[in-house]
Amino acid sequence: MTSQPDAALVDILRIPEPFISPTQRIIRRIIYAAGALFAAVIIVYLDRHGYRDIESSPEASDPLSFLDCVYYATVSLSTTGYGDITPVTESARLINVLVITPLRVAFLIVLIGTTVETLTSQSRQALKIQRWRSRVRNHTVVIGYGTKGRTAVAAMVGDEVAPADIVVVDENSTALERAKSAGLVTVHGDATKAEVLRLASAQHAKSIIVATDNDASAVLVTLTARELAPNAKIIAAAREAENQHLLRQSGADSTVVSSETAGRLLGIATQTPSVVEMMEDLLTPDAGFAIAEREVTPKEVGGSPRHLHDIVLGVVRNGGLVRVDAPEVDALETGDRLLYIRSADGER
Template identity: 80%
Template sequence: MAKGRLRRRLRRFDQSLADQPVHALTDTVQIPTEEVSPARRITVRVCYALGALFAAVLIVYLDRHGYRDVESTPDADNPLTFLDCVYYATVSLSTTGYGDITPVTPSARLINVLVITPLRIAFLIVLIGTTVETLTTQSRQVYQIQRWRNKVRNHIIIVGYGTKGRTAAAAMVGDEVAPADIVVVDEDPAALERAKSAGLVTVRGSATDSEILRLASAQHAKAIIVAANRDDAAVLITLTARELAPKAKIIAAVREAENQHLLEQAGADSTVVTSETSGRLLGIAVQTPSVVEMMEDLLTPDAGFAIAEREVRPKEVGGSPKHNTDIVLGVVREGKLLRVDDEQVDALENGDRLLYIRNADDER
């Protein structure tokens, strides 16, 4: 009954935040971008300026019969030279205009083009470059957010980017999940900055608020990892996420085993009891530390041995997983994990998935 009341509360949340214009979300949603050095930025700006100058010169040169040099005698058979066109475009784009002192000789005009104009461009870059860059950056962020919201599908959301969240993200990236397919939701600006520097999309806010999860596009997510620091927060986040994403796979971490059933009732598909798991490893390390070392190796997908899952190949159907070329630990059949020595999986079937040990170094 309490669960029903909480769900009704969640439904009363309007979508005002998710429905806001994209430019209002730039402080909440951050799309990672490639860092560009200042020298490269200036070089790009200069290239753009030269491109605009060349376009103007080409336009003037193609229509050179329509221009007249006041220092020359008007003559339809004596149009402007290419240098004249360059000079005209230069003084026009630099907003210099025409004054009482104008270069007349070709050498003076050449110096104006080669020396004065670069100085004008440098001056404009220094004077208005920062303002233009700020406006351009904001516009680019708005465009990236809009494009991301329209296209993001089947991504993975990590709620909480503490030690558990960072390790989960690193494991997925090591298992060849693209960083752009991972979205981090957290309230800590420092944690979000670390996630952004790792190339992950970030959303700032509390995941207990359904609007924040909507901004992370939870309704289109493939999986949601709940790595909150408190068990009560993990339960509420799981309930909120399940409300928005009924088909998503939700994996939640819980500190105490006595709260595990609450996460399962809230809608978690898998739960990990962090305190008991770490405690077991500590106990094993007393007598057999090498076992812990091997387990750490198996849980690291980008180096050494790693536990992986794959579909049964056609040529393996009917055979025993014990005689497989890979070291098979278990078989997933109809969503249920069976040990390799179980009689039910003595013969592999179509649709089975093998849980096996792979060598990440050899594959790389």
């Protein structure tokens, strides 16, 4: 599939375009037509000594007037022709320029505009696909745009990840339309197939989120993604806890058990609903409090993470997360990263 020409991928790989209303498209076409007409008028006027009006006598050598040049350019660009029936008075020629020509332009727009736009839009889309595939690097691939996938994308966008850096892979056309309307690049296909993931440039991705509807598909997608992208960070969601180890064995760096997490929050809410409210606040990156990660500053090296101004939850050392109360991280080292609670409203 990746070896096919880019024009054959127009219905599979969709790159969002900014919305332009039909009125703006028509106005833009009229401006282009007026610009072409003006350029033709200038060209004819500069070379007006080389033109003769058939109504003039053979002995006359007067150059064309500016109105004559406008008329000549008008009938030439509109493919109307000249020589059979020719307006001879200035009023008739002025009416031809101001009334007849706009009607011809509108006629051409109605008859030809849609067909030409369809052909050119496909060509533009194929060119955009070619440029995108050659340039996309270090992006995020989200496999599955259901409830989990949409929420994951919303969290990333809330953390100021550009929508253009997110690629959604799904077989559901309705879900892909929602992703496209959100400004995301979409790929229509089965993510268990390596060719589909290659279209999403998974081999160049920084991270891959597996948010499929069932665990069997998640395991197979994770295996395929890990084979294509050995260095990418893969985060996979599992519905059942007993399948979590299968996802890790398939190559997932992190796993999230959706059913147990939701059930645990439901149980907590029966006794301490404020805890659930705080958890929701922490998981919402664009408002209230949020969990973030940052590097240790040189001034903080050697100190305890529990004595910092930020509320530190853990320390990431050598790629592993250590709780803040563990004795091995009582003294921070160069290269450590802090997992802390930040104020989203304050930082923005």
